[in-house]
Amino acid sequence: MKHDHAYSKHFKDDISPEKAYDYFHNHQLDTDEFRCAEKCSVPVTLVNVRNTPDKWKVPPYFKYRSGFDDKHSKLCPNISKMTKVSKQRSQHRAIQTYQPSKEIIIELSMNNPTPYEDVGTLQLNSSTGKNKKSYQANSDFPAVKERSTRLSKLSSTVNRFHSHPDDDVSFNGTVAPLNTFFQELRYGSYKLSLEPKIYHGKAFSRKVNTNGKELLLLEFDQKCQLENAYFEKPAVFIDISTLNNTSQQHRKLLRYCQSGEAFHLYFWGSFFVTSHSKIRMNKIDKSDFTLLNSLYFEDWSE
Incomplete structure (x- = not known):
């Protein structure tokens, strides 16, 4: 939270960020130099004090140190301005x-x-x-x-x-x-990397049956090269049951599949080569649900 003034141990008074910058830009600054008010011990930080004006993203300002939202003294004149900020639990992010x-x-x-x-x-x-x-x-x-x-x-x-x-x-x-991280699959740009990028280009889709299971084959039209696989179309098999009927993108994919028309496919991720020298899209945790979040479809236009 920004603060438009702070109590200075050196000046023994409330001062503005501008006055603090003018003095402490050229003088040693102790870590406990500023606090919320004379009768409040909550520490305050002066931001941007070591930068010169030509490098400022924003002018110098005071901000409260994190973790002290509920530690203001009862005599603090700024306590009514404070709002507690709930701490968000850190979550694992893929x-x-x-x-x-x-x-x-x-x-x-x-x-x-x-x-x-x-x-x-x-x-x-x-x-x-x-x-x-x-x-x-x-x-x-x-x-x-x-x-x-x-x-x-x-x-x-x-x-x-x-x-x-x-x-x-x-x-x-x-x-x-x-x-810098988009790559269109086309003639002259068909060599794939093992590193993830947003690969995109003309693609087709069709239904196939494997061991009695209905799958959707999603395939780029451009033949590509990856490691020891040459002139192969990057593709992936998706369980049709994982497609969500409420998703506009999933409905669009089914329409392309039923009509056989070409579409523009965007895939964020990487590829690998199978034991049969086929190029396939990597599925994180082998999940079709996760893969579908890495795909985007648009109507094809030359």
């Missing part, structure tokens, strides 16, 4: 990552995105998701958290790509241009 360069790693959440990015902090995750390292670009000043343009669903990602392919957008706190 994510996939794509690394367009050594400096950038993009994470696309299967659930919900992280709502903020840490300015000055770059988080790198290994492809296994087991190791995480954080690097502070400037450890001398508190990290500023600010909202940025972010996308969580594949549908919104695709729509943004259509209108603003060069935009930098945030996926779970990491920023990169959209077009």
Whole structure:
């Protein structure tokens, strides 16, 4: 929560963020320099104090330290302004990552995105998701958290790509241009990677019966290459019973299947080569439900 003034131990008075910046930008700043008020011990942080104006995302401001929402003294003049913020329980989030360069790693959440990015902090995750390292670009000043343009669903990602392919957008706190992780499957761009991307192109679908079970074969039209598989169409089999009749996208897929017409398929993920040298879409946890969240369909147009 932002605070427009704070009590300074040095000045022995309430001061504004501007006055605090003018003085402490060139002087040593103790971690306990500021508190909420003279008669309140809740600590306050001055944000952006070590940055110069040309590097400001926002001007310097005070903010309450987290974890002290209910610790204001009874004599605190600001207690009526405080609202308790409920702590959200951390949940396991299924994510996939794509690394367009050594400096950038993009994470696309299967659930919900992280709502903020840490300015000055770059988080790198290994492809296994087991190791995480954080690097502070400037450890001398508190990290500023600010909202940025972010996308969580594949549908919104695709729509943004259509209108603003060069935009930098945030996926779970990491920023990169959209077009760096889309790959259209077409002649001249048919070599696949083992790394996840948003692959897209012309596709077809049809029903097949395997051991008495009705499946849907979803297949890109472009023949591709991956490892020792050459001139193979990337595909996947989906249990038709997993399609949700209330989903517009699922109804659209069934329509394409029944009519046999081509459509534009977007797939967020990666491929693998089977023992029969076929190229198949990876299913996380071998789940058709999870896979369907990584697919998006549009009418085909040349």
